[in-house]
Amino acid sequence: MTATTIAALPTVGPYSKHFMGAEACIPHHGPSMDFDGSEQDPEMKTYSTVCVGREDDIKKSERMTAVVHDREVVIFYYKGEYHAMDIRCYHSGGPLHLGEIEEFDGRPCIVCPWHKYKITLATGEGLYQSINPKDPSAKPKWCSKGIKQRIHKVTVDNGNIYVTLSDEPFKCDSDFYATGVYKVIQSSSR
Ligand code: FES
Secondary structure, eight states: OOOOOGGGOOOOTTOOSOOOSOOOOOOOOSSOOOSSOOOOBTTTTBOOOEEEEEHHHHHHHSEEEEEETTEEEEEEEETTEEEEEESBOTTTOOBGGGSEEEEETTEEEEEOTTTOOEEETTTOEEEEEEOOTTOTTSOOEEEEEEEOSOEEEEEEETTEEEEEOOOOOSOOTTHHHHSGGGOSSOOTTO
């Protein structure tokens, strides 16, 4: 069987319908499934793409959860766009799939149900409101704490939703809850 990597997936915006080479996929919510059953390639530091469900289903529920290479992710469908990110909030591991989506400064965010942190769907940045103490009359401004939640790539092909895990080399705060001892999902190989 042939390995499929993200390098083969042209992407436009947060998701793409220009996915080439996808076969019919059986949606699932269990342990990792991908086109060829391969695991992460340690040389390339990339992950094979995993089918997580059908477009029709996520459009109804506007969100779904999945396990992709033993990593829990949540996929949101909001205003015609798909976004995937680690399911556990970078702050203390709150369940983001149970949060509400709200817009702050025109930026759609998932609001964590535990302590109400705001995380942008598009970039994974944590947002906070800042005021200028020297000018208390000024309106508070939404500012970024930087990328805190790891986001992943969503691809759509032939009605199927695929997730490719991020291969960005930088550390995200959400990695803490997605890996190691805090990882909720145990590896299927154990
Ligand atoms: S765990 Fe998400 S805001 Fe605290």
